[in-house]
Amino acid sequence: MRSTSAGIGLLATLIVSPVFAQTIYPLDRAEILVGARFDLKVEFPGSPALSAVSVTIDGESAEKMLGGSVEYVEREDGQDYAAFLIRNAGLTKPGIHTVVAKAGEKTSTVKWELFDTPNGAAAKNVILFIGDGLSVAHRTAARIMSKGLVEGRYGGELAIDDMPQMALVSTSGTDSVVTDSANAMSAYATGHKTCVNAMGIYCSRAKGNLSHPKVETLGELVKRKRGLAVGVVTNTEIEDATPAGMVAHTRRRADYNDIVKMFHDVKPDIIMGGGSPNFLPKSTPGSKRADEENFVEKFKADGYTFVSTASEMSAAATAGKTKMLGLFNTSNVDGAYDRKFGKGATSKFPDQPDLVDQTKVAIEALAKNENGFMLMVESGRIDKYAHSLDWERSVYDTIMLDNAVKAAKDFAGKRNDTLVIVVPDHAHMVGILGTYDEDLPGGSPREKLGVYEKSKFPQYRPDKDGYPESIDLKQRLAFTFGSYPDHCFDARPHLEGEFVPAVAGPEKGTYVANETACSNTSVRVTGNLPREANTGVHAADDVVLTAMGPGAEAFRGRIDNTRVFRVIATALGLGRE
Amino acid sequence: MRGCGLSRRKVLTVLATLSASSVARADDLEFISFGGLYKSFGVLGYEFADRVRALSGKRVSMAGYMAPPLTAESTFFVLTREPLAICPFCQSDADWPVDILVVYLEQATPLVTAGAKVVVAGELEVGSLADPETGFVSQIRLRHAAYRRA
């Protein structure tokens, strides 16, 4: 069955491929930047001999079209297929290309769209902000809490809202409706969709996490094509999926030691986040490496200034350093709430930087590169706190993202050469239901809940940075989660530490309510997730992107997440040498 | 019943047995808190406190939370400062906190439901070691240990 309609073509692939046909990677309907590198892989079921198969692109041999040599692996990893591979390939002609794989009677066809960037570089710099898990209710809550809401009108705009372009972004990956941060970031960083837990690859049948067909990342592309400086800045562990997506090619996001090496291979100029243990040699107490490699020393030897506190970071910036490795915590950097109120791990790490300062330092350092820069900044704990059903911490980190975006807009506003994009990677099931009011009679959460006309405007008193001075108000937002494990719920803020909704249960791999959160004012909530879930989960809802600067006008309507890469590549003119 | 499952009655019986033995005397031993383990703790690693080094080879007691165990009955578990929401053994993308203590029990013992606070007594051992069976790397351990619920 053949069709020129992409929709019908996909249907044919979906129905036929599991049993009969060869699988071709990149998959059908891939959008590929001209000149961007990728691995072509075809899996031939039954493992026929090389002489019995053919792979063509637009009727010519794939080898000739891609200019590489064929690796042919019969029974790859002992499985019942043969792998046909051309690595590190590229195509230069824009337009639709048809890839046909044949083995005897069996034929598979996919179409790729090669896109060019014919107008050259409209933007010199790109700043890509990722609000991990940032959902619409987070924005609304951040606006209410930091700008105030009176008689239905806000006291101001968020920097993330106040942008000329807006689009709705769909986030599903190649394997599932609901995405995770790895394949979500990979779509932004490569323009290709992939599967849960994977980055910079297509998920093939290969067994090794590093053996799947690769696609080039933004971190690699902008350096290779345009000599841009690259920054990767986060408040999570630097090896975590979103920052890693800028440089990594792996089937398994949890392989932090592999990812540290990939950072070192690509060498972004500015690298900042938490997660130091995977940089330290095994013999150092606190290391999480399995070997004696010392990546802090390796980066230093490559000319990086290593910083571990906010003060060291500022000093390096003042000294005009342009290459920095900043590791500020053994785990995630503490969130804005815990740093403001001295909770979390702030006693161990009292001088962790704020994402806003990291962003300012990164921009200042990267802007010294005359070719321009590509900076990715992630506010990563919006997601982590949404997982732990701790909405106030999630919203504090949304406000922190907003402040970081404000700093980037201050930079970009003075010039017309910087594309600024703010986009979540996926959604959480969150919503604002009304308010909780301690003055309402009764002791249980549902008796304290005010909906419709009883949801009076809460009075969060924001400090100069927009963070509420207190979240322990008599009247506060009722921000709710749509997916959860068993837990005890008291509708109260978690002042002392991040909420832990569930702990491991008596049966291996299952979770039960964390009893330390249960009291006579809480209710037991039966989880609506499989019992293997210990936190809330991501949602497939579309997410809101906002953007400004040259190239931003391409963002409108509903887009797939891969389109974000395409707009960046187009704005930077990455199709041209 | 599979996995780490244990009937409540069985747990209670075992705990009763244990509390009558050496752990009951844990209160007489030198107590080390998680907070007191380190002299310095930074992004480039940590150093154990002088007191901890000095107590190496002696019987001490510590309190913490039992991480979700691998099997219902074991001679090995991980003690953590806070109850672990995650089960690093069960979940590929979860990871251990840095400050953990590995406990080798005197004999194979049924383990309590994870998340329970326990007091452990055992012989303190400091220094990097990979568990010969699981490959689990630890920097500090209690050997010939026994525990009771706190």
Ligand SMILES: [Zn+2]
């Ligand atoms: Zn998440």
